[in-house]
Amino acid sequence: MRNLFNFLIQYSVLILFLILELISIGLIVKNQEYQKSVFLSSSNSTVASMYEMSNSVVEFFKLKASNETLSDENTALKNEIIQLRNRLETIKPISKDSIRFRIPPEMEYKFISAKVINSSTNKLQNYITLNKGIRDGIKVDMGVVSDLGVVGIVKTVSDKFAVVIPILNDKIRINCKFTKSNYSGPLQWTGFNYQFASLNDIARHVKFALGDSLVTSGFTNTFPEGIPVGTIDNFNIKESDPYYSIRVKLAVDFRTLSHVKVIDYKNYREQRYLEQVATEK
Amino acid sequence: MLTVIQNIILFIVLILAQVLVLNNIQFLGFINPYIYVLFIISLPVSLPRWLTLILAFAMGILIDVFSNTLGMHAAAAVLIAYARSFIIKLFTSIDEGNNPTPSFHTFGVGAYIKYIFVMVFLHHATLFYLEAFSFSHFWLILFKTLLSSTITILIILGLKSMSRR
Numbered sequence: 001m002r003n004l005f006n007f008l009i010q011y012s013v014l015i016l017f018l019i020l021e022l023i024s025i026g027l028i029v030k031n032q033e034y035q036k037s038v039f040l041s042s043s044n045s046t047v048a049s050m051y052e053m054s055n056s057v058v059e060f061f062k063l064k065a066s067n068e069t070l071s072d073e074n075t076a077l078k079n080e081i082i083q084l085r086n087r088l089e090t091i092k093p094i095s096k097d098s099i100r101f102r103i104p105p106e107m108e109y110k111f112i113s114a115k116v117i118n119s120s121t122n123k124l125q126n127y128i129t130l131n132k133g134i135r136d137g138i139k140v141d142m143g144v145v146s147d148l149g150v151v152g153i154v155k156t157v158s159d160k161f162a163v164v165i166p167i168l169n170d171k172i173r174i175n176c177k178f179t180k181s182n183y184s185g186p187l188q189w190t191g192f193n194y195q196f197a198s199l200n201d202i203a204r205h206v207k208f209a210l211g212d213s214l215v216t217s218g219f220t221n222t223f224p225e226g227i228p229v230g231t232i233d234n235f236n237i238k239e240s241d242p243y244y245s246i247r248v249k250l251a252v253d254f255r256t257l258s259h260v261k262v263i264d265y266k267n268y269r270e271q272r273y274l275e276q277v278a279t280e281k
Numbered sequence: 282m283l284t285v286i287q288n289i290i291l292f293i294v295l296i297l298a299q300v301l302v303l304n305n306i307q308f309l310g311f312i313n314p315y316i317y318v319l320f321i322i323s324l325p326v327s328l329p330r331w332l333t334l335i336l337a338f339a340m341g342i343l344i345d346v347f348s349n350t351l352g353m354h355a356a357a358a359v360l361i362a363y364a365r366s367f368i369i370k371l372f373t374s375i376d377e378g379n380n381p382t383p384s385f386h387t388f389g390v391g392a393y394i395k396y397i398f399v400m401v402f403l404h405h406a407t408l409f410y411l412e413a414f415s416f417s418h419f420w421l422i423l424f425k426t427l428l429s430s431t432i433t434i435l436i437i438l439g440l441k442s443m444s445r446r
Contacts (some may be wrong), residue, residue: 013330017363020338024359027345027352027409047346054301122307122346124413127349163349174360191418192311 048161051118059115062258069147109224111261112137114144114162121168121194121254128152128164130260138162143151143222143263149251150229153222162262167229168194168254176229177217178208184217187229187248193240194254195199196233199246204233206244208232214248221268283327292340294337295320300347311425314433315354317344318404319440321362322397326369327380329387337362350412357407361400372396385443397434405430 007013013171099115114136118129132138134157144151152166165172168189176199185201200212212232218225233249307313321337340356348354356364371385372392381387388396405426413422422442 013334013363016331016334017359020334020359021356024338024341024352024356028356028414058305118349120307121305122311122313123350126419129349192421194307194311 004240007032042102043267048117048131050127052131055115055117059258062256065256066258073147108266110264110266111263112260112264114138115259116257117161119166119254119257124170124191126166126168126254127155128257128260129166130162131159131160132262133160133162135159137264138262139264141222141268142265143262145223145227145263146252146257146260148228148253150176150216150223150227151252151254151257162171164260166254167250167252174223174229175217176214176218178206179213179215180208182209184219187214195250197230197248197250199248200243202244202246204237204242204244208235210234221265221271223263286322288320291323292320294335296340296343296347300343304348312428312432314409314429314436315344315405316433316436316440317354318361318401318433319437321358321365322400323367323380323383323390324436330363330366333362334359335364353408353411356411357404360407362405364403367398368396368399379416394438398430399435401430401437402432404427405433412422 072166083113112132114130114132117131120126128144128151130138130144138154138157140154140157142154144154144166150167152164152169153172154162154167166173167187170189170191173186173188176187177185183202183206185199187197187199189197202208210232214229214231215227216223216227216229228251230250231250233247235244235246237244295317299315303314303316317340320340321333324333324336337357337358341358344358345351345352372395373388375387376382383393383396385393406423409422409426409429410416
């Protein structure tokens with residue numbers, strides 16, 4: 001018994017070291033498995049409210065740039081209203097008794113605007129925290145876009161905050177397609193530069209050129225079709241490879257991201273349910 | 282008593298500086314200095330080792346909570362806190378009973394720079410490999426580690442050479 005105590009005293013520092021390392025590694029592994037646990041991540045309300053405070057200062061310096069994008073978007077929207085109104089006027093008299101309008105079900109979505117209060121671009125797995133949560137109608141798996149293009153997908157939500165996995169995370173793939181040829185493939189981040197991602201699944205026979213733009217394909221329930229993702233910056237193909245490796249310049253600048261929109265797709269549950277039933281049978 | 286208060290202030294200031302300022306500085310898009318290791322580096326030499334470990338763990342966990350990387354900073358900080366006494370013994374010859382705070386003055390310029398270099402590099406390498414959690418990006422991460430630790434070391438040396446003591 002005395003020997004045991006002597007042993008414990010002699011190696012107490014080493015034992016403490018091992019215990020602390022085990023706790024840390026345990027936390028990391030648990031986190032990787034269950035993604036971000038809401039507790040102790042930045043959804044945690046004290047931490048998040050502190051970030052909100054620091055952000056309210058930083059945001060002031062970004063006001064000019066975000067005002068510009070906002071006003072650009074406003075004008076674009078106004079133009080669209082005028083166009084649509086005109087079209088409606090031309091259709092009206094005929095439609096009265098013959099045609100009933102119905103929005104195609106995959107287009108029935110609305111936006112929830114939110115503000116970025118914490119984000120990173122320098123890690124291999126980056127995350128973004130938003131200042132809206134369950135009480136604003138945000139749910140897990142909703143798509144997130146900014147005025148410029150696709151940002152990411154909502155991963156966890158608490159009552160007031162939400163954590164988004166952006167394209168800048170090697171755990172996420174976003175299905176996108178060429179605007180010209182409609183050929184689609186998964187886009188993944190390379191883990192190095194926040195401006196570029198790579199597209200590796202495009203077969204040899206597909207024709208495209210530098211500067212061609214990529215948009216979301218609409219094959220998943222999270223993003224509607226046609227939201228910009230990026231443009232082709234560079235590509236190469238080896239003699240032996242069946243696929244191109246393409247470098248894509250992302251449309252969104254994640255370093256200056258401040259206002260985003262979360263896509264609330266109305267028929268999500270219905271579509272999901274139907275697809276699940278179909279695969280089960 | 283004075284050193285205790287000094288270290289408490291250093292602890293708080295470094296956490297705030299790291300979380301509110303330095304986590305937002307991403308030089309060239311991926312170089313991110315982690316100067317909070319300065320706290321572990323400049324604890325008094327003959328502080329009980331269990332206390333060093335616990336302080337490092339507390340520091341790491343706090344940084345983790347703020348940067349959404351639960352456990353990673355804690356693991357890296359505890360590792361260098363454990364390795365610290367060996368590294369000090371390797372580079373310097375400090376008598377038993379003396380209790381200096383590591384600095385250019387007490388260690389000598391060469392030994393101090395070597396000490397800082399090994400501590401920072403060890404910390405950053407552990408952190409970045411834990412973050413990737415695989416060796417599939419081995420060279421990329423080594424490159425990242427080298428660049429980030431260079432910046433951190435430069436900042437720490439700059440801060441240290443400003444305080445004349």
